[in-house]
Amino acid sequence: MGIETVLDMASSAHPDRIVVGRRNSGLTCRQLGDLASGGATALRDHGAGHVVFVGVNGPVLPVLTFASARAGIPLVPLNYRLSDAQLCDLVAQLDRPVVVADPAYAGKLARAADIVLTTDDFLDLARQVGPAEFAPAPDDATAIVLFTSGTTSAPKGVVLRHRNLLSYLFNTVEFASAGEEQAALVSTPPYHIAGMGAVLSNIYAGRRMVYLPDFSPQGWLGLVRDEGVTSAMVVPTMLARVVEHLGGAPAKTPTLASLAYGGARMPQPVLERALVAFPTTGFVNAYGLTETSSTIAVLGPDEHREALADPALRGRLSSVGRIVPGIEAQIRHDDATVLPDGATGLLWVRGPQVSGEYMGKGTVLDDDGWFPTRDRARLEDGYLYIGGRADDTIIRGGENIAPAEIEDVLVRHDAVREVAVIGLPDDEWGERICAVIVPESAEQLEPEQIRAWCRERLRGSRTPDDVVFVDDLPRTPTGKLVRRDLVSQVELVQLV
Template sequence: MRENSILMNIGMLLEMAVSAGDRAAVTTGGRSLTASELRGLARAAARRFRGRPAVLYLGANHPAYPVALFGAALAGVPFVPLNYRLGEEQLSDLRSRHPGALELHPADLDALVEPGEPGEEPEEAPGQAPEPDGDAVAVLLYTSGTTAAPKAAVLRHRHLLAYVLNTLEFASAGVDDAALVAVPPYHIAGLANLLTNLYTGRRVVYMPAFDAGEWLETVRREGITHALLVPTMLARIVAAVDGDDAGTPTLRSLAYGGARTPRPVLERALQVFPGTGFVNAYGLTETASSIAVLGPGDHRKALASDDPLVRARLSSVGRPLPGVEFQIRGEDGEPLPTGETGLVFVRGEQISGEYGGRSTLDEGGWFPTRDRGRLDEGGYLFIEGRADDTIIRGGENIAPAEIEDVLLAHPGIVEAAVVGVPDPEWGQRLVAVVAGDGEPEEIRRWVRERLRSSKTPDTVVFRARLPKTDTGKVLRRVLQAELENTHA
């Protein structure tokens, strides 16, 4: 694909969708846009965007989102969806990084999806539009910043097209297929869901704001066949189900990802959605969405197996997508044998690994995900947390994820995070921050009985809830700052 990517632009996905038949492409609040209507609006938006250094999108899920995305692509302008939920100071900082950019605020969105606006410029000749360039910047996405300040990941047209074209079949969806998108538009999953569903011909149904009860009602009302959730959303939906069946017979596929999913939540979800195929999707902003998946068959097989190695795969993120390679390396940079835990590197056409013109790919094209993980003999990838999260206690590297899994299996705990705070004797001391019920000593004993004593939290701190991003990732830097002031 790389040889021809220089002539490609994600706008071609919209053209392909129109060629496959003019059916509904996007639905919000009972209103739908067909693929051709979406193309017409995107072309009008492109005339408005052309010449700007970037287009900033500061709204929720809305039909204007795909119009703005494709309008920017057709205009040859980077599209930058920002987290509109941030505080004014944080949002102002991000906006200041794009001087001269056109900003689309909530009040601007309805006008963007109205055809034939007064004063609209006439259709331009094809020669006036920029030539498609696969190496041009398509989207700038700010990372969630769980351990550091957010930075803009650069996704070029060729990265996004490689992900879509290498992993999906064009126009493969059934005429009644519909995908419910509740993840925010400034997350890589929101972007990827639009591109992949448009390419396969599946109607996208947007939820402007997530609510567990409304999500279930929307699945039933719209006949939703596919959906993607982050773990916090899945947990709330499972809790909202009354009984042992969610009552969503049309839902064939439910993907989850963006953060670690507590095993009890997943097992309950498999129970209440008995006819649904589950997909665990692992990816990063810098990898243009998913790079590994654990498919429906893997989920059911692992859940039903008596083999501990197979059953353990329910906690994995599956195997690499086509065109993607994984490598596990030690601290010295050398590849590790199967089964050993180290740093996860990934390589493939869809991998960007670029921030503001600076590539982090090594000479072999490998991207350091900064996740710690291991591969089993079947090629299944197990993620054990971020390298930055590793706690060094008495010279031993401890992955918080292992302890957190044990804590989340406790019947009284609903959220858990383990961080290290400075300690004069051990270097770092383990502090478990939990939401739920229980006694500190009883919780410590629970962990000690399942892990060795060196991995038992020295301190257990209770919170009403843990600070998280919109996609369910624990904001460890917030907890770290709090605990270093109170428990160091």
């Protein structure tokens, strides 16, 4: 059984319900199924070994998702923001690629594959050709390949098999649970696991998907209001921009019952302001990785509101919540010893939705099926706290220091808009701590003010040795900090 079964089940339950697009002009479940069947025939007729998608969010994504699954061909959404050379390099790693791209990107992919179709051409073909007979996709066949963002190393193609994705879906989403009036606003990009997860989970639940191709706070709020959006998913940078745009005013989005966020660390002050701006909305922190087929821990709406109301529980807002059903988690020392509750170490997870497999490289699961996330974390009273990537740990004088510990303190300074803490080489200490700050205003800040703020709230060994002010921090489109670029940027500033 493959992920195409999700659409088959939904079509049987509510064939005439609009599931993709605007209320008055979207695709019904039946129409989506017809397009997917025609698209599968077209992809097979073109001899595709992989289907590459390069484009923004839109109705073509669910069509391609189920067309490729029905044809038994892996779908590979790529980051349309990459350079021509980077895109061509990734496509070159794939067997018999057929590229489907938005017209704006089709031209720069002309040399990447023998067959390059615009999204319009593909949809026309899907409408014209008839459905063909296809055997169900085997559980262990590859459904989707997603390339990692490459924030710490070269991008790797994560292999997600049908069984991984279906396990995530069946354990976290109730079939046909959405009412006809419910609509989900999807603004996370197609090449992100949240973008692909949104297709599967919303179709399975029977919830209409509304796409926002190019994010802006005004456009996002406008679409929520105009389309009666009841649920949405954002990355932290998006929520920060929405909160900043509101400027302390209420959001006035009465239909928005659920707002999920994830993909990167959420600054707690931004979250607290958002909870005030959206007083009737249930917030959900969804933590997961590409390699885990999306969410593996959730902090739910009631837990958000309880933590906001009770200062004794406020710190829980910095957690990613509780482990979801079907997933096991362990915190391990560097030597693989399992650590007790409350201790910080490396997060390992296990479960049927966990892939841990990379294209051309094989699996990184250990002999017992555990996946090393490379995130530093702790489990405390059943809640999971993420301290950042293991590669980001600063080793100063033999002491391991998590940048997140210092960032969480600095971001509460009124004059700090954004902050990232990095380690720089030091002859005496091995590494020294450098706080890189985007100030809230053009008013001059003194580095010693920042150091004093930290010294009052943290141990002396956590006080930044250097403080550097910049206009912005290098991030991926989904909000992840690219620390290697930041280190190069700071080193260049210090040389000038």
